Amino acid sequence: MAEPTPRRNEPRLRPAPLIFEPAEAAADPEHFFQLESIEDPRALLSRATELTQAFRAAADRAVEFQAIAAAQLADPRRFDRLTTADIAERAEWTEDYAKRMVEFGRDLMRGNSEDRTTADPV
Numbered sequence: 001m002a003e004p005t006p007r008r009n010e011p012r013l014r015p016a017p018l019i020f021e022p023a024e025a026a027a028d029p030e031h032f033f034q035l036e037s038i039e040d041p042r043a044l045l046s047r048a049t050e051l052t053q054a055f056r057a058a059a060d061r062a063v064e065f066q067a068i069a070a071a072q073l074a075d076p077r078r079f080d081r082l083t084t085a086d087i088a089e090r091a092e093w094t095e096d097y098a099k100r101m102v103e104f105g106r107d108l109m110r111g112n113s114e115d116r117t118t119a120d121p122v
Helices: 041-073 084-091 095-110
Strands: none
Touching: 041 084, 041 095, 084 095
């Protein structure tokens, strides 16, 4: 399982590198980061686990940026602020989820994310 997102003052652990996939390889549904070419099950499990952790870490980080953007867009001090319904529509979320993301983003911007173990605001 991916490690929790570190706090602002803690260094981030680097996930396994996501080796670039050439366009022709990405078009082949059987090809995925050369996992199909690994024959040793121990090595396959190790590399697949590294990729899983890297993707989870990337997804958690992306969710944090989504939340910060949602909070910034909903900021009442902005002359062009958006409602949570507008944010939900743009991000293809429910309005309830957008409200939680705005609050999560505000917590992140205030540095109040210590109680969270995951980037998901749910």
